Amino acid sequence: MSHLVSPSLLAADFGNLAKDINLINESLADWIHCDIMDGVFVPNISFGFPVIEQVKKIARKPLDVHLMIIDPDRYLSRFHDAGANILTVQYEACNHLNRTAAEIRRLGMKAGVAMNPHTPVSLLKNILPYIDMVLIMTVNPGFGGQSFIMESYSKISELRKMIDDGKYDVLIEVDGGIDTRNARKLIETGVDVLVAGNSVFSSEDPAGTIRKLKNLD
Numbered sequence: 379m380s381h382l383v384s385p386s387l388l389a390a391d392f393g394n395l396a397k398d399i400n401l402i403n404e405s406l407a408d409w410i411h412c413d414i415m416d417g418v419f420v421p422n423i424s425f426g427f428p429v430i431e432q433v434k435k436i437a438r439k440p441l442d443v444h445l446m447i448i449d450p451d452r453y454l455s456r457f458h459d460a461g462a463n464i465l466t467v468q469y470e471a472c473n474h475l476n477r478t479a480a481e482i483r484r485l486g487m488k489a490g491v492a493m494n495p496h497t498p499v500s501l502l503k504n505i506l507p508y509i510d511m512v513l514i515m516t517v518n519p520g521f522g523g524q525s526f527i528m529e530s531y532s533k534i535s536e537l538r539k540m541i542d543d544g545k546y547d548v549l550i551e552v553d554g555g556i557d558t559r560n561a562r563k564l565i566e567t568g569v570d571v572l573v574a575g576n577s578v579f580s581s582e583d584p585a586g587t588i589r590k591l592k593n594l595d
Contacts, residue, residue: 490509506546534568
């Protein structure tokens with residue numbers, strides 16, 4: 379499978395969000411990444427159900443929704459109803475991760491688990507058979523435009539081996555400081571999905587940057 383690109387709306391122009399969603403629609407991007415922050419689990423607040431519902435009305439790509447919130451189980455069905463296709467919860471925010479992942483799948487979404495930079499991927503050993511994706515945070519979550527944490531490569535490599543050795547059908551996604559300079563190495567290390575926000579929407583040619591991330595030319 380060729381790798382996927384999921385531009386993050388966190389870095390989009392919220393004064394004209396429809397324009398940037400349509401830009402993604404017309405680009406080579408595969409998904410649209412939506413970061414949900416509650417100001418508690420992470421020190422920032424982003425957007426919630428009303429915005430997701432409006433994004434879904436315009437989007438022609440699957441919505442890749444990442445919940446950086448405490449007690450996400452309260453909202454799983456609401457994010458499904460709002461339009462999420464892939465729903466990722468934070469490992470650190472879930473007391474009963476198997477139950478959460480099972481409910482996400484029962485609702486008809488792909489189930490993802492995200493891990494903060496300090497969390498070892500070895501903790502995922504017993505959940506890999508029950509999920510569809512792991513999101514490795516390559517910055518400390520909460521704000522866009524941060525620098526990539528170099529130690530992430532070893533985490534990705536370790537996770538890739540765990541998935542391959544177990545023959546699990548699980549994608550590896552990365553988010554944080556992703557751009558055209560490190561994308562190729564990330565794919566070579568074992569990544570399946572690149573999330574890019576600031577590097578896309580701050581560029582002079584966002585669609586061209588998405589194309590470069592997709593084709594790595």
